[in-house]
Amino acid sequence: MPHAHARxxxxxxxxxxxxxxxxxxxxxxxxxxxxLATLATDATMRITRATSALLAVPGTTLPSATAAPxxxxxxxxxxxxLPGKVVRNEGDLxxxxxxxxxxxxxxxxxxxxYLQVHQRHSIDxxxxxxxxxxxYGKQYDNAFWNGTQMVFGDGDGDxxxxxxxxxxxxxxxxxxxxxxxxxxxxYVGQSGALNESLSDVFGSLVKQYARKQTAAKADWLxxxxxxxxxxxxxxxxxxxxxxxxxxxxxxxxxxxPATMDGYVRxxxxxxxxxxxxxxxNHAFYLxxxxxxxxxxxxxxxxxxxxxxxxxxxxxxxxxxxxERTSAQADRLFGATAQQVIAEAWxxxxxxxxxxxxxxxxxxx
Amino acid sequence: MRVDxxxxxxxxxxxxxxxxxxxxPVARRERLQRAVAAADFFARSARPARPAPDxxxxxxxxxxxxxxxxxxxxxPIADPALQALVDAIRACSATDVG
Numbered sequence: 001m002p003h004a005h006a007r008x009x010x011x012x013x014x015x016x017x018x019x020x021x022x023x024x025x026x027x028x029x030x031x032x033x034x035x036l037a038t039l040a041t042d043a044t045m046r047i048t049r050a051t052s053a054l055l056a057v058p059g060t061t062l063p064s065a066t067a068a069p070x071x072x073x074x075x076x077x078x079x080x081x082l083p084g085k086v087v088r089n090e091g092d093l094x095x096x097x098x099x100x101x102x103x104x105x106x107x108x109x110x111x112x113x114y115l116q117v118h119q120r121h122s123i124d125x126x127x128x129x130x131x132x133x134x135x136y137g138k139q140y141d142n143a144f145w146n147g148t149q150m151v152f153g154d155g156d157g158d159x160x161x162x163x164x165x166x167x168x169x170x171x172x173x174x175x176x177x178x179x180x181x182x183x184x185x186x187y188v189g190q191s192g193a194l195n196e197s198l199s200d201v202f203g204s205l206v207k208q209y210a211r212k213q214t215a216a217k218a219d220w221l222x223x224x225x226x227x228x229x230x231x232x233x234x235x236x237x238x239x240x241x242x243x244x245x246x247x248x249x250x251x252x253x254x255x256x257p258a259t260m261d262g263y264v265r266x267x268x269x270x271x272x273x274x275x276x277x278x279x280x281n282h283a284f285y286l287x288x289x290x291x292x293x294x295x296x297x298x299x300x301x302x303x304x305x306x307x308x309x310x311x312x313x314x315x316x317x318x319x320x321x322x323e324r325t326s327a328q329a330d331r332l333f334g335a336t337a338q339q340v341i342a343e344a345w346x347x348x349x350x351x352x353x354x355x356x357x358x359x360x361x362x363x364x
Numbered sequence: 365m366r367v368d369x370x371x372x373x374x375x376x377x378x379x380x381x382x383x384x385x386x387x388x389p390v391a392r393r394e395r396l397q398r399a400v401a402a403a404d405f406f407a408r409s410a411r412p413a414r415p416a417p418d419x420x421x422x423x424x425x426x427x428x429x430x431x432x433x434x435x436x437x438x439x440p441i442a443d444p445a446l447q448a449l450v451d452a453i454r455a456c457s458a459t460d461v462g
Contacts, residue, residue: 080447082440136440138451142370144418146440169371176417187415195417223372236372252376270415274373 067121069111070129073100076136076151083133083149099134099164103152106170107132113171113206114178117296118304123177130174134164143169145176158228159250165225169236171206172199172222182307184314191315192273197280201303204239205296215288215295221245239285242278258282260318260349279348280318287325287344291337298337302329318350326352365453366423369415381457392456399452400426403445406433422450 069090075097076084087100094101107130114120122128131149140153143163150173152163163169176199179185185195200222208218222245223236233246233254242256256278257263263279266272284303288295305328306312312324322345330338342352366380385393400406405426415421419439426433441447 080441080444082442137447142418142420142439144371144416144420144439146416146419151440163371172371173418180417187417192415199417248376250376251374252378255373255375268378269369269373272373274369274371 067115067127069108069122070127071104071107071111072129072131073103074131074133075100076133078135078138078154080137082136082146082151083131084135087134097134099152099154099162102162102164103132103134103150103170106164106167107150107174109167109210110171110174110206113202113209113296117205117209117300120178120304123174124181128177132170143173145173145180147180150174150177155226159231161226161228163226166207166223166235167210168200168203168207168222168224169226170203172203175199175202178202179307183309183312183316185316186314187270187273189271189273190276190317192270193276194280194316194318194321196273196277197284198303198307200237200239200277200281201284202300205300208294209296214293215285215299216292218295220285237274237278237281239281242282256281258348279350280321283322283344283348283350286347287341290340290344298333301332302337302341305332319352322350322352365425365450365457368421368423369418370420371418381453383453383456388456392452396452396456399445399449403443403449405435405449406431408433408435408446424449424453 071088071090072086073088074082074084075087076082087097088095088104094104111122111130114122122130133149133151134154136151136153139156141156141160141163143150143152145151150170152170152173153160155161155163176195179195179198185191185198187195203222204218204220208215211218220240221235221238224234226236227233227246231246231251232248233251235245237254237256238245242258243254243262245254245256247253255264256275258278259282260279264272264275266275269275284299287302288299291298302325306321306324309324309328311327312321316324322341325345326338326341329341345352365383367377383396385396388396405424406428416438421439422437422441424435424437437446437450441450
């Protein structure tokens with residue numbers, strides 16, 4: 001199979017795709033999983049072909065025989081009119097524009113994660129097209145989800161690099177769409193901080209899955225590579241150590257709390273949604289590292305089930321979400337896992353009501 | 365102008381940016397004045413910005429000596445005239461932060 005390079009975003013694999021496919025078809029469960037993920041996240045691989053060819057493998061369950069991403073990348077040409085001109089459609093070759101190709105590959109890796117780990121077919125679990133706009137605005141220092149698509153700025157080049165540079169940021173934005181489709185967490189106060197946290201958690205999981213990292217080996221950073229060398233900081237946030245990601249004369253010091261003792265009451269940023277998200281972020285990190293192994297296998301599955309739990313209200317508090325994770329842990333993995341979850345939340349100052357149970361999961 | 369929200373919360377960027385037009389170089393002052401006029405700023409009604417995940421919100425207050433007006437905007441800013449106004453204020457604030 002030809003191996004074309006997407007500038008700045010190529011995940012080069014040592015094993016040739018043909019060998020990976022053989023492993024995916026004939027290897028052990030763990031080998032198959034790793035090979036599948038590598039195939040699907042390789043920038044040169046058409047996910048359509050990778051997944052459809054492996055549909056017949058026992059244990060490789062997909063939502064439907066036609067599950068495949070439908071990506072479209074637009075170029076705003078430094079204006080702010082959305083979505084802009086189409087520059088890359090699903091299946092098109094790399095464009096040699098770093099932002100375009102990183103967005104395309106990042107959406108592909110995120111789609112692959114949700115499909116292979118959670119059997120979710122795109123943002124709405126019904127194959128929703130993945131739309132993204134790059135080169136938005138002039139020296140635009142941000143990325144956001146506008147309700148229907150993702151938007152990425154180029155950064156100013158002074159403090160911020162291009163916002164497509166971090167896979168976890170792309171996955172963060174796409175996950176806002178997933179949350180909007182599922183729990184519809186209101187973007188203010190604690191429910192808003194949960195909304196943000198879920199984007200960070202799955203953003204980090206997508207990156208860990210692409211890198212095949214265990215919870216112990218992962219960096220747990222969001223937005224690594226976004227800062228220029230001028231900024232004193234490593235990333236936007238850290239799930240492992242909230243409050244330590246940056247300390248810069250201009251940007252200030254990362255003020256994310258790790259526990260409820262540091263909960264910030266503010267009217268800014270919709271009630272501190274990007275600040276207090278540090279608390280549920282850290283609870284996830286603690287749960288994932290307590291379980292050990294790959295974070296997406298237990299902690300990720302539990303968090304995803306909680307996000308889809310029909311008992312989770314759009315105005316959920318941290319405690320309400322913690323209760324759903326506890327109930328889902330019990331349902332999916334039993335009492336020991338439930339204890340791990342309860343302890344992770346207790347460590348960040350959130351008490352889980354005992355004996356939480358799941359009546360019936362959303363859409364299951 | 366106050367900027368709120370975005371993909372990350374940076375404490376150092378939270379304080380409002382104030383531009384004193386009288387102290388601006390002529391080119392920047394004229395660009396800003398043209399942007400205010402083109403956006404028909406004083407006739408725009410203020411409305412609460414609907415929070416979209418990671419989108420930034422802007423609160424722009426302008427006092428021209430005879431009247432004062434405040435406008436709340438949320439990204440994405442579809443109106444090019446309003447986007448030009450935000451860009452003009454940003455350009456001024458790069459060197460004239462009060």
